Amino acid sequence: MKILLTAINAKYIHSSLAIRYLYKNCADLDCDMKMLEVSINNHLIDIANQIFDEQPDILAVSCYIWNIELVKQLLPLVHRLLPQCRIICGGPEVSYETKAFMQEFPMVDFVVRGEGEEAFRALIEMLLAGKNGAEININGVAKRSVDNSIDEGVAVTVADLDSIAFPYDEADVENLKDKIIYYESSRGCPYACKYCLSCATRGVRYRSLDKVFAELKFFIDHDVRQVKFVDRTFNADKEHYLPILKFIAAQDCRTNFHFEIVAHHIDEEIKEILKTMPKGRIQFEIGIQSTNLQTLGQISRANPWQEMTENIKSIMAYGNIHLHVDLIIGLPYEDLTSFAKSFNDVYLLQADMLQVGFLKLLKGAAMNDLTQEHGYVYMPQAPYQVISNKYMDYKTMRFLQIFVDLVEMYYNAGRFRRTVTYLIGLYAQNAYQFFADFTTYWRQHNLHLAPHAPKNLYKFLADFIAANDTFSDKTVIYDILKFDALTSDGGKFRPEFLPWREVAKQAADDFYKSEQAQKYIKDYQFKSWRDLKKKFALEIFDYDMIEALQGNIKKRQNIMLFAYEDDKISYQQIQKGDIAL
Template sequence: MKILLTAINAKYIHSSLSVRYLYKNCTDLDCDMKILEVSINNHLIDIANQIFDEQPDILAISCYIWNIELVKQLLPLVHRLLPQCKIICGGPEVSYETKEFMNDFPMVNYVVRGEGEEAFHSLIEALIVKEDDGQIDIKGVAKRNEDGSIDENIAVTVADLDNIAFPYDEADIENLKDRIIYYESSRGCPYSCKYCLSCATRGVRYRSLDKVFAELEFFIAHDVRQVKFVDRTFNADKAHYLPILKFIAKQNCRTNFHFEIVAHHIDEEIKEVLKTMPKGRIQFEIGIQSTNLKTLGQISRANPWQEMTDNIKSIMAYGNIHLHVDLIIGLPYEDLTSFAKSFNDVYLLQADMLQVGFLKLLKGAAMNNLTKEHDYVYMPQAPYQVISNKYMDYKTMRYLQIFVDIVEMYYNAGRFRHTITYLIDLYEQDAYTFFADFTAYWRREKLHLAPHAPKNLYKFLADFIQINDRFVNKDVIYEILKFDALMSDNGKFRPEFLPWQELSKQVIDDFYMGEQAQKYIKNYQFKSWRDLKKKFTLEIFNYDIEKALQNKIEKCKNVMLFVYEDGKVSYQQIEQGDIEL
């Protein structure tokens, strides 16, 4: 019997944890099982062709919010190509409203509901021995009977996570080179936020620390680029997560570990560990979602704001941990004025990324019980994004979609961080109004109607600066924008409208061929002019940039050296006398 486990990921760089769990937990069964991994960017017929080429007896497909619409197109096509193939679906998108899904797609024979490792194993085991389909009755497995009726059966969880096999081996790591690797050390969440699927299950289950350490050592030994923990709240239990952080801090590796945490579960002992963490070793994602107390109460979320902000500012001050903070648009009682306050509150934390998303009414989430009370209208297909509610009409939502895109391009992408910070300072830290004004310009110029190359973003920002009366000292701003250009993308974008000032060839030759270069560049050795141009840039500035970034304007002609190595950039100001202007 040949079984094809199929994962359709959101992006090529992603990998599927679920199908690897299923595969590794069925290795004791007498069958030919294989994984097919594609992305939603693959054409429908190409995916169907790859499935057809494998000629499986059983096709198992994992169904998530990002792929369910494609899966719905794929199912009837595969059934036409392989009419004798049994089809099993599983995942969050089919674990709820299961009977409706199976009625809509009569080619689906089984649905694994909830956590599937044990239920899927039992189902495949029963099918291998060719047990009569009508006799199959497995917890967590919905089935279609011969008369067309459907037995839903209940969704299940795995009680002991130690019983689940580690989902990766040597071949997996080789195949997933430089992709994101997903991992979990716990399941469940101690909180019951109504917009989240974790509210559907109670309690948290943990994998034993000895197993976790051994598995993390496997990733480190194989030089994995990033391990993204999918634990819903990684720092729910200090006895579990503190030893993991200590373990990671002691490693000598390039692997980055990503965690979703709550900010108020960080005490002084945890902070001492975080201070010792090698730079780039970990990154945190903290869901704030809103700072409106009435909103937070309605969605059953506790945000002790002072404690959270103190801890976030401490983490940012260490300078060694990349931090994301999240907001959600469309929550109950959050109108535009409330959102503006939430946005400004979170912006002031100065996290590395301020991620703003729109509320999605996920199947199985408790938010679905609030749709009438708050007049929710949402997309009928995945991702079920909110279109409007009692507090924001769709015109407002549409405006905020453009607003969010601009935040993504000009704040989160990191290219304009110094310029944007400086401009928002001129708005007296009212980040919402700055981005709102920028959004108004963007819409007026109809820039939201087409995608834009990164180099064009400089021109759009410069145009907005030019017409904005709030911005005095525009020549200072353009110098900062030039600084940002040199700090991003290895300095390859040089917008012609910026005040570039080239040093003479003789001055450049004297600097790099003399002793000055060794003073500023560690382990400097001249190899070739081509190599030098790729790695180093000298640029004249008319102002002291570091002081300008602190709103201290000092006109001072100076030269700055930018060094590009290993995907990173550093800079330093050349002392007077070390280079001739």
């Protein structure tokens, strides 16, 4: 019997943990089982063709919020191409409202509800034994009975995480070398935030630390680029997560580990470990969602703000940990004024990324019980994003959609970070108002309809600066924007409207040929002018950029040297007398 496990990922760089779990936990069964991974960017017919080419007897499809609409198109097509193929679906999108799903898609024979490792294996064992749907009775598996009625069963969990086989092997890490690898050391969450699916299950289950250490060592030994933990709250239990952090800190590797944590579970002992963590070894994502106390109470979320703020600022001060913080638009009681305050509160933390998303009314989440009370209107199809409520109409939501895009392009992408930080300073640190004014300008000029190539983004920001009376001294702003351009994208974008002032050719020649260059460039050896132009840039600034980046504006003409090597960009100021202006 040939079985095809199929995952449709959100992006090419993603990988599916779910189908690897199923595959490894069925490895000893007497069948021909394969995995197929594609992305939602693949054409429907191309995905169907790949399935057809495999000629499976059983097709198992993993269903999530990002792929369910494509899956709904795929299932009838596959059934036409392979009418004898049995279809099994699983995942969060079909673990709830299962009966309605199976009624809408009669070609689906079974749905595995909840955590599928044990239930899926049991189902495959019975199918291999020649059992039909009516004869199969497995916890966690919805089926069709003899009269074609649907027995939903119940969603299940796996009690012992150690019983689940490690989902990766040598071939996997080789095939996934350019992709994100997902891993989990726990399931469940101690919290019950109403917008999250974790509110549907109680308690946290952990994988044994000896297994976790061995599995993380496997990733490290294979030089995996990034391992993203999918634990809902990685730092829920100190006895579990502190040893993992100590283990990771002690390794000699380039592997980066990503964790979702809560900021108020970081004590002094944890801080001591974080201080000594090798730079780039870990990154944290912290969900704040809102700073409105009434909102937080309604969604059953505790945010001890002072403790969170102190811990986040401590982490940022260490300078070795990349930090994301999250906000959600559309929560109860959060109107535009409240969101503006939440945004400004979180901006002032100065995290590496400020990720803003829109509330989604997920199947199985407790937020669905609050739709009438708060007047929620949301998309009828996945991702079920809220489009209005009592506190924000759709016009406001639409405005904030563009607002979020600008935060992503002009803050999170990092390309304009110094310029935007300086401009927000001129707005008296009112980051919301800066981005709101930029959003208004953006809409007035229909820039949301224009191509957003990097060179265009420079022009859009420069034009906004020119049109904004808040910015009186624009010369220093353009110097900072020029600095951003030279320290982003390998320095390859040189917008012609900026005040470029390269060092005179003779002065540059003298500098590179003299011993002075060795003061600034480690292991410097002159090879060719072409090589120099590719790796270095000398630029004259009217303002002291080192001081300006610290918030001190000093008009002092100076020269800066920018070095480009691999993915790294460095810069330094040339001392007076070492090169002629």
